[in-house]
Amino acid sequence: MEEIGIVVEVLGPVVFVCRLDGERIAVEKPYACSLLGKKYRQGRPVPGDRVSFVIHSETVQNRDYQGVIQRVEPRTSLVERLEPGGRRAKPLVANLDTLVVVASVGAPPLKPGLIDRYLVCAHHWQLDPLIVVNKWELAEEIDLLYVRLYEALGYRCIMASAREGIELDTIKQTLEMRHSAFLGHSGVGKSSLLNELFPGANLSTGEISLKAERGRHTTSASRLLPFEAGGFVIDTPGVREFGITGIPSQELSGCFPEFESYAKLCRFQPCSHTHEPDCAVRAAVEADELAAFRYQAYLKIYDEIREIEKTVYD
Ligand SMILES: Nc1nc2c(ncn2[C@@H]2O[C@H](COP(=O)(O)OP(=O)(O)O)[C@@H](O)[C@H]2O)c(=O)[nH]1
Ligand SMILES: [Mg+2]
Numbered sequence: 001m002e003e004i005g006i007v008v009e010v011l012g013p014v015v016f017v018c019r020l021d022g023e024r025i026a027v028e029k030p031y032a033c034s035l036l037g038k039k040y041r042q043g044r045p046v047p048g049d050r051v052s053f054v055i056h057s058e059t060v061q062n063r064d065y066q067g068v069i070q071r072v073e074p075r076t077s078l079v080e081r082l083e084p085g086g087r088r089a090k091p092l093v094a095n096l097d098t099l100v101v102v103a104s105v106g107a108p109p110l111k112p113g114l115i116d117r118y119l120v121c122a123h124h125w126q127l128d129p130l131i132v133v134n135k136w137e138l139a140e141e142i143d144l145l146y147v148r149l150y151e152a153l154g155y156r157c158i159m160a161s162a163r164e165g166i167e168l169d170t171i172k173q174t175l176e177m178r179h180s181a182f183l184g185h186s187g188v189g190k191s192s193l194l195n196e197l198f199p200g201a202n203l204s205t206g207e208i209s210l211k212a213e214r215g216r217h218t219t220s221a222s223r224l225l226p227f228e229a230g231g232f233v234i235d236t237p238g239v240r241e242f243g244i245t246g247i248p249s250q251e252l253s254g255c256f257p258e259f260e261s262y263a264k265l266c267r268f269q270p271c272s273h274t275h276e277p278d279c280a281v282r283a284a285v286e287a288d289e290l291a292a293f294r295y296q297a298y299l300k301i302y303d304e305i306r307e308i309e310k311t312v313y314d
């Protein structure tokens with residue numbers, strides 16, 4: 001009999017799936033499923049994907065499986081990133097409604113440039129963004145300044161601490177019933193926060209040496225954690241860089257919502273806001289009406305996207 005399930009983790013050839021009972025994720029051990037060996041139109045499933053699967057025990061290449069995936073349902077959203085140093089897109093998580101950008105203060109320090117990348121991604125996929133700044137017990141004045149800037153742009157920020165137990169209930173209340181994922185630089189405390197929010201989750205945490213981390217990038221996987229009340233959070237492995245992919249350069253400006261009212265006034269339409277004369281966005285940056293750090297982030301991402309577009313189209 002065909003079951004409907006949700007992918008909670010993918011480890012090599014094994015796709016772990018929990019049964020869905022309507023919208024509820026069944027509280028039971030996930031089924032270790034195999035792929036049918038055929039190509040799925042969407043590519044390999046990722047956590048958050050909805051699948052049809054058949055419960056069926058078999059052993060393939062010395063691995064025991066409890067099910068076979070028949071089909072991956074169409075996705076409402078897919079967050080992907082460019083593989084480090086590469087040109088290929090790596091799908092991370094599917095079907096979110098909320099993207100939680102996790103940052104930290106102290107170590108690693110707050111990196112607005114990286115936060116902006118995740119926010120761009122959230123806008124492009126029309127996901128609600130939420131910024132969580134962890135290790136807040138180590139915050140300094142400059143950190144609060146950035147938080148206030150993001151808040152002024154309309155982003156909700158939660159200043160939290162996994163270690164001190166600060167604002168964990170707020171995060172839980174905000175994310176229950178939602179379909180979200182934690183994304184952010186490695187070491188900011190994504191797994192630590194989720195271990196506090198989901199007792200028994202047992203996600204591995206900790207500082208890891210550069211060498212170990214390289215190995216870890218290939219082995220560690222995203223994992224979906226269901227709330228009892230409904231909804232889920234997906235923990236994603238730490239990355240040092242988050243390469244934007246799948247966003248055409250002309251659409252990048254639209255992912256910076258505060259640019260919008262100015263962009264309409266640029267002489268050229270569309271305007272890349274990089275070199276065109278009478279660009280209202282650049283004028284607003286010079287007049288301090290738009291935050292310069294956001295414009296710098298825009299330029300950096302714009303250049304990266306153009307580089308890739310050139311190799312593809314030119
Ligand atoms: N000072 C402080 N350290 C924390 C906090 N949360 C996590 N850490 C530490 O930060 C390091 C990285 O945490 P981890 O959860 O593995 O980060 P991830 O890579 O984002 O999943 C670990 O050594 C944690 O003990 C916090 O709230 N305050
Ligand atoms: Mg982690």
Ligand SMILES: [Zn+2]
Pocket residue numbers: 263266271272273274276278279280281282
């Ligand atoms: Zn412009």
